[in-house]
Amino acid sequence: MDKLLRQFIAIAETGSIRAATAVLNVTQPTLTVNMRKLEADLNARLFVRSARGVRLTPYGEVIYENARLMQRLDDNMRKSVEEMRVRNERGISIGSGYSWWTVFVRDVLLRYQQRNPKAPLQVSLGDQLRCLDQLLSGDISLFISHEIRGLNAGIGAQFIRLSQVYNGVFVRDGHPLLGAVRTREEIEAYPVVTSSLAESRHQRFFDENWRRQRGETPFGRESYIFGSNSISACLDYLRNTDAFLRISNVIAPYFAEQGIIEVKQAGTLASIPMGIYVLAERRGEKRLEDVLEWLIAACREALPPSQD
Numbered sequence: 001m002d003k004l005l006r007q008f009i010a011i012a013e014t015g016s017i018r019a020a021t022a023v024l025n026v027t028q029p030t031l032t033v034n035m036r037k038l039e040a041d042l043n044a045r046l047f048v049r050s051a052r053g054v055r056l057t058p059y060g061e062v063i064y065e066n067a068r069l070m071q072r073l074d075d076n077m078r079k080s081v082e083e084m085r086v087r088n089e090r091g092i093s094i095g096s097g098y099s100w101w102t103v104f105v106r107d108v109l110l111r112y113q114q115r116n117p118k119a120p121l122q123v124s125l126g127d128q129l130r131c132l133d134q135l136l137s138g139d140i141s142l143f144i145s146h147e148i149r150g151l152n153a154g155i156g157a158q159f160i161r162l163s164q165v166y167n168g169v170f171v172r173d174g175h176p177l178l179g180a181v182r183t184r185e186e187i188e189a190y191p192v193v194t195s196s197l198a199e200s201r202h203q204r205f206f207d208e209n210w211r212r213q214r215g216e217t218p219f220g221r222e223s224y225i226f227g228s229n230s231i232s233a234c235l236d237y238l239r240n241t242d243a244f245l246r247i248s249n250v251i252a253p254y255f256a257e258q259g260i261i262e263v264k265q266a267g268t269l270a271s272i273p274m275g276i277y278v279l280a281e282r283r284g285e286k287r288l289e290d291v292l293e294w295l296i297a298a299c300r301e302a303l304p305p306s307q308d
Contacts, residue, residue, distance in 0.1 A: 004038045005067045007031055008046065012064045016053030092291055093122035095131030095143030098195070098231045099248040100274070104302040105144060108294050126229050127195065129202040132157065135277060141288055144295065146248070147273040152207045158280040159273075162296060163303035166269040168249035168262045172239050181264045191225035191243040195234045198222065235260055248274070250303060273306065275299075 010020040017031050024031070039046050046060035056064055092112065096105045101123070109121050124134055124143070131143035136155060147159055169187055171177055177187060226237045234245055235258055244263065252262045276295060282288055 004034050004041075005063075005070065007034055008038055009064065009067050009071060011035065011047070011054060012056055012060065015055075019053070091120045091122070093124075093140045094291070095124040095126075095134055095140045095145075097128060097131075097145050097248070098125060099251040100144040100299075101125055102254045103250050104298040105295070108298045112291075112294065126231075127197060129196070129199065129205065130229070132205060132277065133202060135279060141282065142276055142278045142292065142295075144276050144299075145274065147275065148205075148277075150206050152205060155205055156280050157277050158283065160276045160278065160292070160296070161273045161306050162275040162299045163306055164271045164273055165248050165250055165303065166271060167246045168252055169265060170238065170245045170247065170252075170255055170260050170262055171242070173259045173261055175242060175244075175261070175263075177244065177263045178261055181266045183266045187244060187263060187265070191241070192223070193234050193237055193243045193245040194222065194224040194227045195229065195231055195245065195247065197227045197229055248272075274303070275306075 007020065007024055007026070010023045011017055011031065014020045014023060017028055017035070020031060021028050035047065042059070042063065044059035044063075045057050046063060047054040048057055092109065094105075094109075105123075109123065113119060113121055122140070124131055124140055128143070128145035128148055131140065131145060132148065132155075134140045135143055135157060146165075147161065151157065169177075169182075171190075177190065225243055226234070226241075228234055228237075235255075237243060238245055238260055245260075249262065255262070276292065278288065278292070
């Protein structure tokens with residue numbers, strides 16, 4: 001908004017040039033000269049001056065009414081621009097598996113928003129391949145997950161290893177598998193539930209030669225009795241059947257509150273790396289690196305260290 005109009009509004013609202021100087025932090029001669037310029041530009045007398053201060057002329061009343069409208073529009077414009085700047089500079093869009101969200105990601109983002117109350121948070125929860133798809137398309141800037149074995153090196157996703165966990169086996173309270181250490185064969189005699197549904201469009205992420213050489217199950221051929229990308233739906237199914245769900249062991253305390261209990265597994269359990277996926281081309285961006293720093297610190301507090 002024009003500086004002279006802002007000064008005019010201050011004089012009109014305080015009732016004197018002298019009082020307006022304190023509001024505007026300018027000298028009285030400067031205001032006097034600027035108001036003469038404004039009157040000359042508009043070709044109208046705006047003030048009637050007296051020993052008590054100034055009052056608006058009829059022309060001045062018209063100018064004041066319109067200047068206040070212009071000021072509101074200007075203030076709204078600046079507020080909108082600032083809110084957009086905050087969204088662009090401080091907003092966060094990330095993906096996370098259910099386990100990591102429960103253990104530490106939720107608390108990190110809540111603390112971040114307390115420090116940046118106007119910064120929007122976008123969180124995609126669920127399957128790691130869906131999150132990878134969103135990362136590559138630019139919908140999210142990073143995601144937390146297990147390391148995804150057999151990815152095609154050409155997709156440009158960089159994995160930052162932070163911890164190592166294992167896949168727990170979870171069943172309803174009162175399930176026949178509870179109460180003793182169970183072998184893999186005993187567990188797999190029961191139907192399996194999955195929260196990681198394979199989608200044909202995700203097959204392009206994988207190096208099929210790598211999978212074949214290691215005897216991996218062909219993409220999308222995993223067997224299960226029930227599958228859903230909603231963890232709530234999976235838990236509902238578990239509560240009402242003898243099926244089991246494999247998912248990171250770190251979610252055990254949360255599941256226990258839902259009546260879903262971890263089965264004791266026999267033997268040495270395979271260690272699975274977990275960490276953060278980012279696009280290699282975006283490393284070095286300040287906002288991304290700041291978010292990574294907070295998440296890495298929180299992960300190291302909540303989970304065991306990586307064995308690298």
